[in-house]
Amino acid sequence: MTTDASLEILIADDDRVPRRLLRRMLERWGHRVIEVENGLQAWQALNVESPPHIAILDWMMPGIDGIELCRRLDQRVDAPLVYTILSTSKRDESDLVHALDNGAHDFQSKPISPGELQARLAVGRRLVEMHDRLQASLNEMERLATTDVLTGIANRRHFYACANRALDQAGTRGNTVSTLLLDVDRFKEINDRYGHSAGDSALCQIATLCQGLLRPTDMVARFGGDEIVILLPNTLLDEAVTIAERLRLTIANTALRLENRDPAKLSVSIGCASSSASGIGIDELLGRADAALLKAKSEGRNRVVSDSGTTQSSQPLGSV
Numbered sequence: 027m028t029t030d031a032s033l034e035i036l037i038a039d040d041d042r043v044p045r046r047l048l049r050r051m052l053e054r055w056g057h058r059v060i061e062v063e064n065g066l067q068a069w070q071a072l073n074v075e076s077p078p079h080i081a082i083l084d085w086m087m088p089g090i091d092g093i094e095l096c097r098r099l100d101q102r103v104d105a106p107l108v109y110t111i112l113s114t115s116k117r118d119e120s121d122l123v124h125a126l127d128n129g130a131h132d133f134q135s136k137p138i139s140p141g142e143l144q145a146r147l148a149v150g151r152r153l154v155e156m157h158d159r160l161q162a163s164l165n166e167m168e169r170l171a172t173t174d175v176l177t178g179i180a181n182r183r184h185f186y187a188c189a190n191r192a193l194d195q196a197g198t199r200g201n202t203v204s205t206l207l208l209d210v211d212r213f214k215e216i217n218d219r220y221g222h223s224a225g226d227s228a229l230c231q232i233a234t235l236c237q238g239l240l241r242p243t244d245m246v247a248r249f250g251g252d253e254i255v256i257l258l259p260n261t262l263l264d265e266a267v268t269i270a271e272r273l274r275l276t277i278a279n280t281a282l283r284l285e286n287r288d289p290a291k292l293s294v295s296i297g298c299a300s301s302s303a304s305g306i307g308i309d310e311l312l313g314r315a316d317a318a319l320l321k322a323k324s325e326g327r328n329r330v331v332s333d334s335g336t337t338q339s340s341q342p343l344g345s346v
């Protein structure tokens with residue numbers, strides 16, 4: 027919304043003289059005006075990401091009439107509110123009812139009275155501002171509901187929602203979804219030696235490293251504690267193992283900043299599994315990745331193990 031008193035207002039009217047008069051009046055009141063002369067131009071100006079706050083639409087216009095514009099705006103999902111005022115020389119109650127029933131927010135008879143229009147614009151402003159505040163709160167609630175507070179990556183619940191969707195799509199299209207379960211090795215020692223907040227900082231940096239190495243279509247989520255889960259849509263198991271190995275090596279070779287301590291290198295163990303068997307659910311997929319992760323831990327850590335039993339060799343690390 028605007029920070030000052032001015033609104034952005036679209037005037038759509040095929041009649042040039044009243045359109046110009048209205049424009050001059052609105053500009054005198056400090057508003058910014060977009061002027062169009064038919065319904066098609068109006069729709070092009072309104073059907074955008076950041077449309078004008080208010081549209082004053084003539085009922086009868088060539089191309090698309092005012093009522094149809096109101097109906098179309100009303101049907102836009104997840105779009106900013108455009109407060110619509112239908113202006114017309116029609117005066118019957120049935121016309122007013124028809125306009126409001128079809129999505130118009132307000133109705134202004136011609137000729138337009140300045141005092142009345144100012145009052146209607148004030149109502150429009152209140153509604154648009156309320157809508158904007160509500161949308162911002164919803165966006166923030168959605169962010170909080172899907173994000174892990176510590177690391178800023180997706181949380182477990184959001185991972186499950188996305189993984190279920192990816193598995194459904196993969197089932198329909200015959201694709202493979204792979205998943206990686208990554209656990210930091212001997213993380214308890216980091217907490218014990220350097221303190222919990224140094225451990226927190228290490229987790230954040232590992233999450234960021236993972237995100238930086240993956241495609242935008244992949245998903246990195248905090249599974250809980252020192253475990254990170256990664257969703258790789260449309261990825262075969264051997265490709266997933268290659269990706270996991272790249273993550274493992276990068277993390278092992280990166281000196282992490284642990285607050286006021288000297289930088290330290292940590293290793294991770296990773297279990298990989300894929301959905302190549304038809305009809306596999308997320309719990310089974312994660313169960314297989316977890317079994318592979320346990321194997322990686324029991325074989326000595328700092329390694330990648332796949333569901334098929336393949337183990338990638340580990341590399342020596344600088345001591346923590």
Ligand SMILES: Nc1nc2c(ncn2[C@@H]2O[C@H](COP(=O)(O)OP(=O)(O)OP(=O)(O)O)[C@@H](O)[C@H]2O)c(=O)[nH]1
Pocket residue numbers: 176209210211212213214215217221222223224225226229250251252323327
């Ligand atoms: N700093 C920090 N530590 C956490 C967090 N969540 C869990 N932990 C700690 O992470 C450690 C996880 O330990 P485990 O995974 O059981 O064992 P580990 O020491 O990593 O050893 P291995 O997994 O067997 O290699 C525990 O000491 C938890 O207290 C967190 O949000 N921040």
